Amino acid sequence: MTGASILLDTVTKRYPGQGKPAVNGLTLEIPAGKIVMFVGPSGCGKTTTLKMINRLIEPTEGRIVLDGDDVTRIDGDALRRRIGYVIQAGGLFPHMSVAANIALVPKMLGWSKERIAARVDELLELVSLDPERYRDRFPRELSGGQQQRVGVARALAADPPVLLMDEPFGAVDPITRQRLQDELLNIQSELQKTIVCVTHDFDEAVKLGDWIAIFNEGAQLVQYDTPERILAEPANEFVENFIGSGAGLKQLTLTRVDEVEVADAVVARPGDLATEVLSRMDAVGHNHSVIVDARNRPLQWLSRRQLSRLERVGAARDPRLPVVGNRATLNDALDTMLVSSVGAALVTGPRDTFRGVIDVDTVMDAIGRAHRHARTAHAQGRPVGVNTGTLEAVQASGAPGVPAAGLAGPERTRE
Numbered sequence: 001m002t003g004a005s006i007l008l009d010t011v012t013k014r015y016p017g018q019g020k021p022a023v024n025g026l027t028l029e030i031p032a033g034k035i036v037m038f039v040g041p042s043g044c045g046k047t048t049t050l051k052m053i054n055r056l057i058e059p060t061e062g063r064i065v066l067d068g069d070d071v072t073r074i075d076g077d078a079l080r081r082r083i084g085y086v087i088q089a090g091g092l093f094p095h096m097s098v099a100a101n102i103a104l105v106p107k108m109l110g111w112s113k114e115r116i117a118a119r120v121d122e123l124l125e126l127v128s129l130d131p132e133r134y135r136d137r138f139p140r141e142l143s144g145g146q147q148q149r150v151g152v153a154r155a156l157a158a159d160p161p162v163l164l165m166d167e168p169f170g171a172v173d174p175i176t177r178q179r180l181q182d183e184l185l186n187i188q189s190e191l192q193k194t195i196v197c198v199t200h201d202f203d204e205a206v207k208l209g210d211w212i213a214i215f216n217e218g219a220q221l222v223q224y225d226t227p228e229r230i231l232a233e234p235a236n237e238f239v240e241n242f243i244g245s246g247a248g249l250k251q252l253t254l255t256r257v258d259e260v261e262v263a264d265a266v267v268a269r270p271g272d273l274a275t276e277v278l279s280r281m282d283a284v285g286h287n288h289s290v291i292v293d294a295r296n297r298p299l300q301w302l303s304r305r306q307l308s309r310l311e312r313v314g315a316a317r318d319p320r321l322p323v324v325g326n327r328a329t330l331n332d333a334l335d336t337m338l339v340s341s342v343g344a345a346l347v348t349g350p351r352d353t354f355r356g357v358i359d360v361d362t363v364m365d366a367i368g369r370a371h372r373h374a375r376t377a378h379a380q381g382r383p384v385g386v387n388t389g390t391l392e393a394v395q396a397s398g399a400p401g402v403p404a405a406g407l408a409g410p411e412r413t414r415e
């Protein structure tokens with residue numbers, strides 16, 4: 001694990017001339033190596049909270065603890081070298097090349113030229129930008145999504161244990177956004193940083209977050225939990241409204257096809273006699289048969305009617321076959337089913353081999369199970385998040401849902 005745990009201990013921020021504090025006595029544990037998403041209405045204090053972690057904004061009261069070290073009073077510049085920070089696309093220096101932007105912190109740390117150059121190329125590869133093509137460009141010669149990638153590379157340059165991101169994907173189109181999100185998840189599974197990320201988009205929070213902190217006005221923490229549990233049991237009406245309608249559908253992005261049971265099918269091969277396949281279908285009461293090639297990869301999906309017109313099964317591959325891979329989400333599977341005439345989809349495993357059939361009923365069952373699972377998972381621990389009181393006081397109180405052990409929490413599996 002390369003990430004560091006973060007503790008905001010009873011932290012308050014009062015801006016000069018403001019009646020109410022922007023953040024009021026917030027205690028929040030951020031477990032090492034996890035992604036924590038901050039969501040909440042505009043002006044509720046998300047950016048303020050985020051910037052207090054690296055002290056770009058100094059807390060009025062309270063402590064910031066990084067991996068057990070109180071960093072509230074240490075030199076702010078030194079602290080910020082241990083914490084990567086990604087802001088919206090504008091965050092790159094326009095007069096500096098991509099390479100120079102990425103090299104900023106390593107340069108400050110006095111790395112050698114060779115080491116810096118190697119690191120720049122390594123990071124460009126990591127964020128899927130070809131170093132040859134991009135290292136000497138200027139930010140204005142990049143698309144919004146590419147600038148955002150460089151921003152992430154720059155934040156990772158000195159290999160900090162913590163990455164703070166303030167609406168990093170807010171300014172790009174939905175397709176690019178999805179790709180950047182997937183990339184962040186890949187980077188995270190490789191590097192296991194501690195990532196705190198602000199977003200306006202609840203779906204993004206569900207997709208990326210191990211934990212989601214939902215704030216209201218004054219950085220009041222309304223719910224701090226896994227996406228699963230927030231969807232299954234929103235703390236109150238405010239959270240319900242935030243989730244919006246379709247919470248059931250959002251469950252679909254949490255579950256992958258390989259986590260649900262798929263149905264068997266009658267399998268046939270090119271050259272088989274149609275009558276023989278039909279009688280096997282009769283025996284088990286199926287209306288379709290899956291035709292696979294010699295390496296067990298699906299070629300066709302034939303109905304009784306289609307088979308009854310054939311003498312022998314053909315070897316052609318149907319290009320419109322509704323197929324989903326093991327790692328697809330149930331949401332992806334549902335999309336595929338809806339456009340297939342069968343109302344179901346074929347599931348393939350390693351090397352595209354046929355695994356079974358998934359249908360709408362299976363997906364509906366999985367949603368029901370996800371709800372029940374989220375409820376029973378309640379007994380497990382979660383990080384502490386409260387608005388008033390120190391970590392010790394909260395733990396000592398034995399308040400429900402607050403683990404004495406602190407940072408332990410349920411693991412969310414993700415590739």
Ligand SMILES: Nc1ncnc2c1ncn2[C@@H]1O[C@H](COP(=O)(O)OP(=O)(O)OP(=O)(O)O)[C@@H](O)[C@H]1O
Binds near residue numbers: 016040041042045046
């Ligand atoms: N420098 C400042 N001086 C005075 N008040 C400020 C300052 N910065 C922020 N505020 C106020 O503090 C509150 C929290 O602001 P903050 O930027 O943390 O909100 P936010 O949740 O990030 O909002 P958004 O989603 O719009 O980015 C707001 O009411 C804001 O007006």
Ligand SMILES: [Mg+2]
Binds near residue numbers: 046047048
């Ligand atoms: Mg903000």
